[in-house]
Amino acid sequence: MLFLQATVDSLNTISNTMSNNNHSNFWFYIAAVELVIIGSVLFYYSRKKRKEQLTGNEKFFEDSKNNDIDMDEVLFDINNSGEARKFFKQLSKKYHPDKFLDPAMNAKAIIIYQEMTKNKLNLKNLKELEKKAKAELSKV
């Protein structure tokens, strides 16, 4: 209500000043600035409220838009793709599920191997997966 009252007041001041043809009036500029500020605040809060009400597809895409992506990492992956491929070959020889005969270990190895295959061009993720594989598959 206060916002609306303030908006109406500022609009009245602007129209009065315009009708008097006195553009250099100090209060005209004050009211104009006030109107812009109030409008921005109203717009910001109504937009925030609208964002909170989003569901399903709209929310999914809104979240995707706001994700910050580190391009240096993407470039690092591109530049080290050859090295990642070699490293993946080493890992696949070492941690292939067929090497684990125990059913429980085999199930773990399958999951880790699937992740490795998915990240076979991502050196950083492969190194993390190697640590995971060492921790989980070397308990024999």
Added chain:
Amino acid sequence: MWRNFYEIYDWFGDMVERRKLVLNFNRSAKNAFIVGASPTLLKVSISRGYSNFRHPFSKWMAGGFRIKALSGVSLSQGEIKDIGSIILSNDELVRKLVSLGWDTLEVHDNVSSKGLHWELRKHGNIGGYLS
């Protein structure tokens, strides 16, 4: 009335975000090239994209995310494919590209006219949202 404002605001917001993404990629690629981490200079530009790959969020006449390799030697098919695969394996990036209106990923060589293109909505584990 507010809805129109939101649409205008979102449109400008998307344009800013698209521009930021392209600039970030180009800056990182330039830094990697200067430092010597990368043998080729990659550059991203916005292209028209392929009409067959359109989805509901596609930007009109600006749906292509084109990565151009500015190398002195022409890139092999495998290298081009690798660059594409790395981009496509990054789910977050693919989702961001799709939500900002890109529908096609293009990787091109500078020397010859050879290149590959992928349909973005088929990657990034988007599922049935855009089908």
